[in-house]
Amino acid sequence: MKVAIIGGGAVGMLVAAYFNKANINSVIYTRRREQAQFLHEKGLELIKNGMTTTSKVMALPFSEGLLEDADFIFITVKQYDLDPILDYLKKNKIKIPIVFLQNGMSHTLMISDLYSESIYLGIVEHGVLKQSDNCVIHTGEGRLKIANYSGEPGKIIAISDALNSIGFPIIIEENWYEILAGKLVVNAVINPLTTLYGIRNGGLLENDFYFLNMRSVFLEVIQALALTNIDNLWNDVISICQNTGSNYSTMYKDIEQGRKTEIQSIIGYILEEGEKRMVPMPRLMFLYNSIKGMEAKGKEERND
Known part of the structure; x- marks a missing residue:
């Protein structure tokens, strides 16, 4: 082989x-x-x-x-x-x-x-x-x-x-869609929030206000993708936050090291799917623009 x-x-x-x-x-x-x-x-x-x-x-x-x-x-x-x-x-x-x-x-x-x-x-x-x-x-x-x-x-x-x-x-x-969608939900909730707050994954569970935003983003993702197994998906998000609590997300590390992030393939994809269903997504749009802005800022600083 x-x-x-x-x-x-x-x-x-x-x-x-x-x-x-x-x-x-x-x-x-x-x-x-x-x-x-x-x-x-x-x-x-x-x-x-x-x-x-x-x-x-x-x-x-x-x-x-x-x-x-x-x-x-x-x-x-x-x-x-x-x-x-x-x-x-x-x-x-x-x-x-x-x-x-x-x-x-x-x-x-x-x-x-x-x-x-x-x-x-x-x-x-x-x-x-x-x-x-x-x-x-x-x-x-x-x-x-x-x-x-x-x-x-x-x-x-x-x-x-x-x-x-x-x-x-x-x-x-x-079912390939189920496993990819499940990972997409996890990445969409954890990666941009930890990057924006500058925290490790577990920090989302340790701060009540971060946790509320985490739940709000999760529900918006679920609605945008028209997913139904809400409880299982939420438990997966919590479990991964706990199991990787001391780790920084890949998106955080990308921004820290001046690399391009996967925001387009994660949040960008969800925004496109949500638009097809005419779902309002203010939180996801905020996260998308925030990470894209951080990417742009990092690029400007590298060129200085």
């Missing part, structure tokens, strides 16, 4: 590290040639519970294209980096099974015309932090949840069995 992992960020390196533990050959395709060379020369470091393991890994810049011997493709880049990858897959009529692991749901509108014989959509529930170009910290145990989007659904089983056998669980779900 050989897997191509497109994306040298936190999720891509985490998945590659556990593929290696499961004796699945993988190649990491990075945006920058320098990162590919560094990974190839120094190896991939995984830090978990204070212990560091280093494994040899093959890494190549994506600009050189994919090797032809992959049995599966895992795409782990953020949604705003998907366009050139999708263009490559379509231009070359790639038929290899693909797994998409992104936050948000905008990518579900972009993949229907791919040539892949099987497409899967998934979410990552692990806590993970990119320490350097060749080092990733596994900060919290979680699961990968994956569901079939199109094509033959059973092709993922071999990978699932291999990763489950080493304690890196993959849960195969029936």
Whole structure:
């Protein structure tokens, strides 16, 4: 079994590290040639519970294209980096099974015309932090949840069995929309609020006023997406806040480090869906404009 992992960020390196533990050959395709060379020369470091393991890994810049011997493709880049990858897959009529692991749901509108014989959509529930170009910290145990989007659904089983056998669980779900929508709700509530307030995830539960805003945003998201399992979704938001209470959200870290956020693929997508249903969304619009403003401010400061 050989897997191509497109994306040298936190999720891509985490998945590659556990593929290696499961004796699945993988190649990491990075945006920058320098990162590919560094990974190839120094190896991939995984830090978990204070212990560091280093494994040899093959890494190549994506600009050189994919090797032809992959049995599966895992795409782990953020949604705003998907366009050139999708263009490559379509231009070359790639038929290899693909797994998409992104936050948000905008990518579900972009993949229907791919040539892949099987497409899967998934979410990552692990806590993970990119320490350097060749080092990733596994900060919290979680699961990968994956569901079939199109094509033959059973092709993922071999990978699932291999990763489950080493304690890196993959849960195969029936309904891709439900798992993506559930993660979208969590991200839409936690990420922008913690970024705006400058707090760790758990801070939303520790301040009564923040908690009220958290609940208000949650209800607006539910209405915009016309979701019905309100109690379960709210419990998921609370549970993730508790389990990741000492962590900063990825959106917070993006703003802190002057990177582009995923606000468009998270809140932007919900705003578009809500507009279709003529749902008023003042809180979500406020959050969207606030984070976009923080992005713009950070960009201006970097250019000074």
